Amino acid sequence: MQPDVEIIDLPTGVSLEAILLKPPASTHSEGTKLAVCLHPWSWLGGRMEDPVLDSVVDPLLSKDYHVLRYNSRGVGRSTGRASFTGFDEAKDLEAIIHWTLDHMPNVSSVVIIGYSHGSLIASLQLPLPIQTSHVLLSYPLGPRSWLTLFRSSTYAQKLENLVKSSKSRVLVVFGDQDEFTSILSYRTWAAELETHSGTSDRLKIVEVGNATHFWRGRANERLEHVLLEWLQ
Secondary structure, three states, rough: OOEEEEEEEOOOEEEEEEEEEEEOOOOOOOOOEEEEEEOOOOOHHHOOOHHHHHHHHHHHHHHHHHEEEEEOOOOOOOOOOOOOOOOOHHHHHHHHHHHHHOOOOEEEEEEEEOOOHHHHHHHHOOOOOOOOEEEEEOOOOOOOOHHOOOHHHHHHHHHHHHHOOOOOOEEEEEEEOOOOOOOHHHHHHHHHHHHHOOOOOOOEEEOOOOOOOOOOOOHHHHHHHHHHOOOO
């Protein structure tokens, strides 16, 4: 069955092209579960049909999630122009989540999954009144400054606030062979995040061996396994 395709008009002034994938037969009796996927940087060709995001769809559907994928502003049939800071895209994310909650009955939980640049945008979204989780895949720590027009400190503070929040639940996954961030930088950063979260089990950080930024081959299988173990 083909997914539903929407052109969603948002109060941020743009219309975003989106698809909604539905689980084949939900057995979840405590409300609808929603996953929202954010693609890599549009300035480098990122779009919702990303192969890494493709690979997380089946695990999400198997856990009874409805999966919302969308093209950010200026990509595909989405209107507007991509920003250089990511702040406009963060406003679009918040708006499209609220649009979906308004149009989908009885949503009890939301997981926001960002890959590469998408993880930067995902990290700006605060927890919602309902159960909210974040998945940050291949967070681009090394190039974060120039990917955000030198707003790196803002993103660092927002992520710190997120992992400190008592309402948050965050999964961070990166490969030890990432082309854009050294493993030493990732490990130092991961230790800082764990310090911010305290003794809480709401933050899980997974380093995957022999995995690059692009999760090819066996690394992709490992990524799917990590996600399946963590999803509720």
